[in-house]
Amino acid sequence: MIQNSPEVSVEVIMEFGICMFATDYSMQAADLAVAVEERGLDALFVPDHTHIPANSDTQFTLGGDLPPDYSHNVDMFLTLAAAAAVTKRIRLGTGICLVTERDPIITAKEVASLDHISGGRVDFGIGWGWNREELENHGVAWERRWKVARERIEAMKAIWTQDEATYHGEFVNFERIQSWPKPVQKPYPPIFIGGDAAGTFKRLQRYGDGWIPMLATVGSKFDLKDARMAEIAALAKDAGRAPYPITTFGTPRDPAAIEKLAKSGVTRCIFGIKAAPGDDVLMRLDKITRLVETVRG
Numbered sequence: 001m002i003q004n005s006p007e008v009s010v011e012v013i014m015e016f017g018i019c020m021f022a023t024d025y026s027m028q029a030a031d032l033a034v035a036v037e038e039r040g041l042d043a044l045f046v047p048d049h050t051h052i053p054a055n056s057d058t059q060f061t062l063g064g065d066l067p068p069d070y071s072h073n074v075d076m077f078l079t080l081a082a083a084a085a086v087t088k089r090i091r092l093g094t095g096i097c098l099v100t101e102r103d104p105i106i107t108a109k110e111v112a113s114l115d116h117i118s119g120g121r122v123d124f125g126i127g128w129g130w131n132r133e134e135l136e137n138h139g140v141a142w143e144r145r146w147k148v149a150r151e152r153i154e155a156m157k158a159i160w161t162q163d164e165a166t167y168h169g170e171f172v173n174f175e176r177i178q179s180w181p182k183p184v185q186k187p188y189p190p191i192f193i194g195g196d197a198a199g200t201f202k203r204l205q206r207y208g209d210g211w212i213p214m215l216a217t218v219g220s221k222f223d224l225k226d227a228r229m230a231e232i233a234a235l236a237k238d239a240g241r242a243p244y245p246i247t248t249f250g251t252p253r254d255p256a257a258i259e260k261l262a263k264s265g266v267t268r269c270i271f272g273i274k275a276a277p278g279d280d281v282l283m284r285l286d287k288i289t290r291l292v293e294t295v296r297g
Helices: 031-039 076-083 104-118 131-138 142-161 200-207 225-237 257-266 278-296
Strands: 017-018 045-047 092-098 120-128 167-168 174-175 193-196 210-212 267-273
Touching: 017 092, 017 278, 031 045, 031 076, 031 278, 045 076, 045 120, 045 267, 076 092, 076 104, 092 104, 092 193, 104 120, 104 142, 104 193, 120 142, 131 167, 142 167, 142 200, 193 200, 200 210, 257 278
Parallel strands: 017 045, 017 267, 045 092, 092 120, 120 193, 193 210
Antiparallel strands: 167 174
16 A cells, blocks of 8 residues: 555555566476465566567567567466466466467467466456567568457457357457356456557557556656546546556556556556576565565555
């Protein structure tokens, strides 16, 4: 719980978690999940890349050279299944799932199965990808990625909520299919829309339940613009719904910055950790835990 300054009369409850690639050279996913839960943190998110093209000309979104984490990562859903098997409380998040690179029928099965195994602890963060060549290797045209993602999400929703699902679109087509288990969370795990590209809030309104902006990008000062926060609050109010939950990635390790995020409407802060062996990761986790304890007072 963040104690607000005297001029603010409300207290804001915020959750905290981490995001880390599980790789073939880093701390194992199950051990990482146990460590996160033991330290009283609230969530574990893992990123998603099926591969990295060796000839990619796309600039890395965080600047500089692309870390090896991106090409050595263990599959997202296998990682989270391992985490689910050894934890009871923490939320398990896809951070983010590149739905443009995944078959929607298989992905619907994976998300529902993970929600079943974990007892309803999945947060389904989704995105479209920033690596053009990676996306095109999956047969998706860069210019059509937004519609591909929308159709795949709509199709997955049908699979999760209908005993016999049907979907017909430009990129996804199937007639009367059956798929169980259904998600434990009803009607399905919350869908968090990643990023802050043009049209993000339009997509959030159409098929999302929450927002995941990335604060750590090239040139970023770890800030959410007041106008953007006012806009998303107004959208929720106009729709007659509760405020959209907001999870920040790339959160700064700064109590004052975190308090500002809480006051602006952020409900969960995720801290990134570099993929590394266990001793290194545990040291970083302990530092984050001490920061969280300071913020919570």
